[in-house]
Amino acid sequence: xxxxxxxxxxxxxxxxxxxxxxxxxxxxxxxxxxxDIPFIDSLQKxxxxxxxxxxxxxxxxxxxxxxxxxxxxxxxxxxxxGVLCLDVLExxxxxxxxxxxxxxxxxxxxxxxxxxxxxxxxxxxxxxFSLAHDDGVDxxxxxxxxxxLIGVSRSGKTPTSLYLSLQFGxxxxxxxxxxxxxxxxxxxxxxxxxxxxxxxxxxxxxxxxRIREERRxxxxxxxxxxxxxxxxxxxxxxxxxxxPHLDSTHKSIEEISTTVIQQFGLKRRVF
Amino acid sequence: xxxxxxxxxxxxxxxxxxxxxxxxxxxxxxxxxxxDIPFIDSLQKxxxxxxxxxxxxxxxxxxxxxxxxxxxxxxxxxxxxGVLCLDVLExxxxxxxxxxxxxxxxxxxxxxxxxxxxxxxxxxxxxxFSLAHDDGVDxxxxxxxxxxLIGVSRSGKTPTSLYLSLQFGxxxxxxxxxxxxxxxxxxxxxxxxxxxxxxxxxxxxxxxxRIREERRxxxxxxxxxxxxxxxxxxxxxxxxxxxPHLDSTHKSIEEISTTVIQQFGLKRRVF
Numbered sequence: 001x002x003x004x005x006x007x008x009x010x011x012x013x014x015x016x017x018x019x020x021x022x023x024x025x026x027x028x029x030x031x032x033x034x035x036d037i038p039f040i041d042s043l044q045k046x047x048x049x050x051x052x053x054x055x056x057x058x059x060x061x062x063x064x065x066x067x068x069x070x071x072x073x074x075x076x077x078x079x080x081x082g083v084l085c086l087d088v089l090e091x092x093x094x095x096x097x098x099x100x101x102x103x104x105x106x107x108x109x110x111x112x113x114x115x116x117x118x119x120x121x122x123x124x125x126x127x128x129f130s131l132a133h134d135d136g137v138d139x140x141x142x143x144x145x146x147x148x149l150i151g152v153s154r155s156g157k158t159p160t161s162l163y164l165s166l167q168f169g170x171x172x173x174x175x176x177x178x179x180x181x182x183x184x185x186x187x188x189x190x191x192x193x194x195x196x197x198x199x200x201x202x203x204x205x206x207x208x209x210r211i212r213e214e215r216r217x218x219x220x221x222x223x224x225x226x227x228x229x230x231x232x233x234x235x236x237x238x239x240x241x242x243x244p245h246l247d248s249t250h251k252s253i254e255e256i257s258t259t260v261i262q263q264f265g266l267k268r269r270v271f
Numbered sequence: 272x273x274x275x276x277x278x279x280x281x282x283x284x285x286x287x288x289x290x291x292x293x294x295x296x297x298x299x300x301x302x303x304x305x306x307d308i309p310f311i312d313s314l315q316k317x318x319x320x321x322x323x324x325x326x327x328x329x330x331x332x333x334x335x336x337x338x339x340x341x342x343x344x345x346x347x348x349x350x351x352x353g354v355l356c357l358d359v360l361e362x363x364x365x366x367x368x369x370x371x372x373x374x375x376x377x378x379x380x381x382x383x384x385x386x387x388x389x390x391x392x393x394x395x396x397x398x399x400f401s402l403a404h405d406d407g408v409d410x411x412x413x414x415x416x417x418x419x420l421i422g423v424s425r426s427g428k429t430p431t432s433l434y435l436s437l438q439f440g441x442x443x444x445x446x447x448x449x450x451x452x453x454x455x456x457x458x459x460x461x462x463x464x465x466x467x468x469x470x471x472x473x474x475x476x477x478x479x480x481r482i483r484e485e486r487r488x489x490x491x492x493x494x495x496x497x498x499x500x501x502x503x504x505x506x507x508x509x510x511x512x513x514x515p516h517l518d519s520t521h522k523s524i525e526e527i528s529t530t531v532i533q534q535f536g537l538k539r540r541v542f
Contacts, residue, residue: 012529018286021542023363026375038529064370084370086363092294099335099355104297114523127430159398162433252385258283258309271292
């Protein structure tokens with residue numbers, strides 16, 4: 001029987017949804033229906049959620065509620081449902097109060113950067129920078145990059161650059177390695193002054209072969225020998241020039257991004 | 272005195288870092304130094320973290336540890352430090368086991384989509400789609416869009432489209448409103464077949480004036496009367512044509528994205 005899991009938040013709920021996903025992954029045999037309910041920031045809205053919970057409970061298994069609600073009064077409304085209600089903020093606030101030796105201030109502060117916060121502009125600038133420096137389009141302002149991803153076509157440079165800027169506020173450029181670069185085992189000239197910012201992505205030739213075949217079936221670009229040549233030569237280049245690198249074949253965008261941040265000792269500028 | 276907060280994870284730590292940020296926002300008077308330690312997936316690495324915690328504790332206030340570690344043995348190593356250690360997975364697994372009536376399976380599964388998971392390709396496709404359909408560049412494949420953001424220049428269309436695709440796997444296009452559209456109070460022709468996918472962003476004229484002044488100081492484009500005209504006419508257009516819309520002036524990218532998802536009844540496809 002399907003179990004409903006309600007993700008209730010007074011803000012976007014993105015954090016509790018993501019944490020919830022990590023938790024539910026431990027119950028692969030449970031049939032789960034996720035219900036995301038963001039922006040519950042008034043008594044009236046909380047009462048509506050209470051009604052929804054009761055309506056589900058009335059006809060089947062009681063739903064499980066994971067929530068993130070700062071206001072005690074609103075949270076109390078949800079809890080009147082009597083179903084399991086795990087609040088990710090409430091749970092950890094008390095031990096942190098003890099550890100810090102001070103009371104928490106329960107202003108409903110925004111988790112994510114609002115336009116009034118300092119890191120908002122930084123984030124938008126980073127996104128614009130990554131877009132402008134995608135795939136080697138602009139080589140003039142690479143001095144302002146925090147990092148520059150290099151790799152063959154379809155090795156994951158663009159999604160990683162965008163993630164780094166959007167999620168962390170890091171100015172990530174990316175630059176393709178051309179066939180000539182790979183053949184001669186040299187870096188594109190534009191990159192030579194920025195050697196210390198380079199991070200290489202390598203990838204399994206079978207995988208780029210498959211991806212490229214979908215885009216340009218039957219082309220030389222997509223052929224397995226070509227993909228094998230590029231993958232091998234790119235890796236050789238990183239090793240020869242001592243460029244930090246990672247095999248992106250089995251990595252999520254988050255894993256590649258976190259590895260880059262760790263490698264260069266960068267810090268998240270945005271949460 | 273500065274208190275160190277260690278974010279320790281066997282994976283990227285992005286979830287525990289984000290939750291931690293939300294929690295620490297309740298202690299604005301605490302001087303906090305954040306230390307992100309991802310990929311702690313072996314006994315040896317856990318022992319190294321234990322040493323770091325002890326080293327910090329030896330010379331000052333004991334650090335606080337927030338962690339997300341699936342393996343009981345690794346988590347036990349961290350806990351030998353004796354400092355406050357809040358594990359976001361462990362805390363909620365037991366109540367969920369009771370609620371589901373089954374034991375959790377503690378495989379170290381990836382929180383975020385790895386290339387082997389079904390939603391990885393969907394996510395990459397969504398990112399490519401949003402990039403290809405940024406700022407009205409490609410109007411041919413709008414039928415494949417989940418949603419189309421419209422608005423005047425600098426109202427937040429591009430960051431929101433990218434966030435929707437990258438974070439949620441939603442195919443978000445965006446399209447500018449030209450001066451002619453605004454003057455005539457009509458939609459760009461390309462958008463007419465897609466009326467039911469449109470979402471309008473409006474924005475305070477002072478804010479776009481300020482943003483545009485930084486980019487093209489003294490230009491007509493950046494002038495306050497021009498910004499006032501565009502902002503007023505865009506809002507009028509949304510109201511006249513009954514297009515769902517949101518004032519993005521004081522909203523984070525996450526808030527705008529969540530509102531769009533809610534408005535159209537979309538679901539996150541990626542976590």
